[in-house]
Each structure stands twice: as C-alpha cells, then as structure tokens.
Amino acid sequence: MDERIFVTGLGMISPAGAGVTPFWVDLCAARSRFEELTPLYAGMKPGVLAARVPRGARMAALERVSAATRARPRAASVFAEYAALAAIADAGMVPGDPGLRNAVVCVGTNDGHADALENLVAGRKDLAGTGGFSSYSIAEGVARAVGSTGPAFVVHNTCASSNVALSCALEMLRSGVADTAVVGGCDSYSEKNTIGFSSLQAIGPTACRPFSRNRRYVTPSEGAGIMVLRTERAVAAGRAPYAELLTVAVNNDASHPTAPNSEGVADCHRRALDQCGLKADDIDVIFAHGTGSRANDSIEGAIFAETYPHAAVTAIKGTIGHLMGAAGAAGAVASCLALEKRLVPPTAVGAEEVEVGIDLVTGAPRAVPRLRHVQNNAFGFGGYNAIAIFGAATREASDDD
CATH class of the missing domain: 3.40.47.10 (Thiolase/Chalcone synthase)
Incomplete structure (x- = not known):
C-alpha cells in the first residue's frame, strides 16, 4: 500500500x-x-x-x-x-x-x-x-x-x-x-x-x-x-494536516501547440480517478483550470457535465487571474483550504451567465459540511495535463458520508 x-x-x-x-x-x-x-x-x-x-x-x-x-x-x-x-x-x-x-x-x-x-x-x-x-x-x-x-x-x-x-x-x-x-x-x-x-x-x-x-x-x-x-x-503529533494528497495524474497529448485536446484532457481525468481508486461521484468539488478562454472552458465544462454531474465546480482565475506556472499551486492551496474549512469559494461570474450545464459555485461561498475529495486541474500549452486529487486529512472526516 x-x-x-x-x-x-x-x-x-x-x-x-x-x-x-x-x-x-x-x-x-x-x-x-x-x-x-x-x-x-x-x-x-x-x-x-x-x-x-x-x-x-x-x-x-x-x-x-x-x-x-x-x-x-x-x-x-x-x-x-x-x-x-x-x-x-x-x-x-x-x-x-x-x-x-x-x-x-x-x-x-x-x-x-x-x-x-x-x-x-x-x-x-x-x-x-x-x-x-x-x-x-x-x-x-x-x-x-x-x-x-x-x-x-x-x-x-x-x-x-x-x-x-x-x-x-x-x-x-x-x-x-x-x-x-x-x-x-x-x-x-x-x-x-x-x-x-x-x-x-x-x-x-x-x-x-x-x-x-x-x-x-x-x-x-x-x-x-x-x-x-x-x-x-x-507528521508531527497533534498538528492536524490540511489534507491528504491522494494522487496526481499527468499526461501529454501533444496534439496542438496551444489548443487543448478533449480526449487528452478526458484521459487525464480517468487516470487521476483510477490511480487513487475513486469514482467520479466521489469527487465533491473541482477547482477547474477555468482560464476563461472559449476552447478550454468548453472542453473542461463538457467533461464536468458528463462525468461529474454531482460535483460543485469553481474557477478561481476570475478572481486571482492566471498565475501561469503557479496556477496549479494556487488551485492546490485553495483546495486544501476548502477541505480544512469545508467551504468552496465562488467563481466571479453571475449564475445567469453560466453557459454549460455544471454546478458552478457563484455568488457566495458554499458550505460543504461533508467534503471528502477535491480535484485540482491544471492544463497547459503543448498538451500538458495534470490533475491532483486531495482528500480530507482524517479518516473520521473521510468516512463522514
């Protein structure tokens, strides 16, 4: 193990x-x-x-x-x-x-x-x-x-x-x-x-x-x-961790210098779940890559709608901007804070604007008292795809469902 x-x-x-x-x-x-x-x-x-x-x-x-x-x-x-x-x-x-x-x-x-x-x-x-x-x-x-x-x-x-x-x-x-x-x-x-x-x-x-x-x-x-x-x-005795890092899946579809590839992105999602033995319905919250571009959000949103219909989705680049190589780190820090606080920050768009059929958190932060698993997406030019999955830090928290 x-x-x-x-x-x-x-x-x-x-x-x-x-x-x-x-x-x-x-x-x-x-x-x-x-x-x-x-x-x-x-x-x-x-x-x-x-x-x-x-x-x-x-x-x-x-x-x-x-x-x-x-x-x-x-x-x-x-x-x-x-x-x-x-x-x-x-x-x-x-x-x-x-x-x-x-x-x-x-x-x-x-x-x-x-x-x-x-x-x-x-x-x-x-x-x-x-x-x-x-x-x-x-x-x-x-x-x-x-x-x-x-x-x-x-x-x-x-x-x-x-x-x-x-x-x-x-x-x-x-x-x-x-x-x-x-x-x-x-x-x-x-x-x-x-x-x-x-x-x-x-x-x-x-x-x-x-x-x-x-x-x-x-x-x-x-x-x-x-x-x-x-x-x-x-881990130091008495110091409660923020989260457990369950897995990180990485692939490169090498399809196009700048445009994301839907199959390559979907494959990375499958790998992430398989590597840690989870199913899509086990993912409670997704921190999307969510760049605000037409192509990225269409591909990512379609995967969320089809594969993760029960997951709450948020995209922090509308608030903090795109930190380029540090974008995944910003999402990872936010994922751990969400698990600690059982709270999902909103995406900086109005609920009426949402184009795809996903549960995008908007308006106010959303409390998720039984938050177990958070996924953090990061994709890049050249076909790079990398997805991290974090779990609640204690077995008591992860079994509270």
Missing part, C-alpha cells in the same frame, strides 16, 4: 497580497484586483487587464528572503522563497529544522526568471546585474532558504507545471527518498508572455470570466504557492 502523504503547511503570495489569508479572503469575496497594463509595443491594444503582486507585498517578501536573493532580486525567486518560508512556518518548522535537512524541493514554473532575461535583452541590466536567468536557481534558493541539502529541481510544463511538481514530489516521498517535500510553483509578470498572448488575441480589456457565455479573455497574473508535504510517519 502506498505511503500516505499529507499537506502540513501552506504559503502564498498573489495579487491579493502576501500570505494565505488575503488570498483566501479575496477568493471567498470573488474580489479581483486587475489593472491595466502599459502597452509594450506600438500595435498592442490599450486597456489590457492583468493582475500583479502589490508593491507592499513585494517589499514584505523581499524583507523575508535570503540576503543573496535581496542583493539581486528576481521576482520568481522572491515569490518562491517567501511562499516556502511561509509554508514551513505554517507547518511548525523553521529553516534548518531536522525534518527539512534532506527535504525534496521541487518548484514548477512556466517562465522562470523571465524578468532577468528581458532586462538583459532590453539592455536595462548587464548579465551580472540581472543575477542570471537559470531556472534551477529558483529551487536552489528555496532549498537554501529552508535549510535543505536534499534533491532540488525545477520543472517546466507550461501552465501545468505546479501540478507536475506535486507529482514528482509525491513519487519521491512514496519511494522513500525523503519524508518531507517543499513543493509548488511560481511565475512573475513576463513581457514575452504578454506579447505572445496579445498576438494570439487572448488578452484584452475584459476580465477573465470562466464558464460564462460572455467569456473572451485570459487575465495574466503572477505569484507563488508552496506546500509542505510529509509522509504519515513524519
């Missing part, structure tokens, strides 16, 4: 601010903090909306990270290190804690140190001034910050990256590599991404509206979410 793996600590930085609490408060209020971007080239349309980490939150994060990172700050490293330090503190640990010395560190990202590379290419800084743009340095910095000398690595799987990182960490803990993992995802604002999305006409002046018949645009965002995972034998 596979070793049980529990989530014992959460850390988050997002457009809501620094910390898990403002993130959860904004989700429950369906409060977005989108702002207009300055056009990056002559042909870029004005009024494009995005979500940025507020200056105050950036400064709070910068004060907490290592001196080396403060000396030449790159946003992805600042976000990831801050979220990791917050997560281990939430787990009742401190940097250098014996439980962290051999911890696995795995960080998913889409663009890594895009800001450093863009500063170099634009001539705003030289190579030394940028601090370099090796993505591995993100995981290296997190490991240094928490005091781990265990395996540390970064995965790039576009917007599925964080869930792929969770998959890697889960396998390593179950195989006995370590008892603890510090894992999640990060991404910062990228000029390259903004120009790319603009050329695809995927961003614009209307906010992301997942599963709405009026949906049109993705709203780019930034931030980081990090979790502490521990094996059952390593």
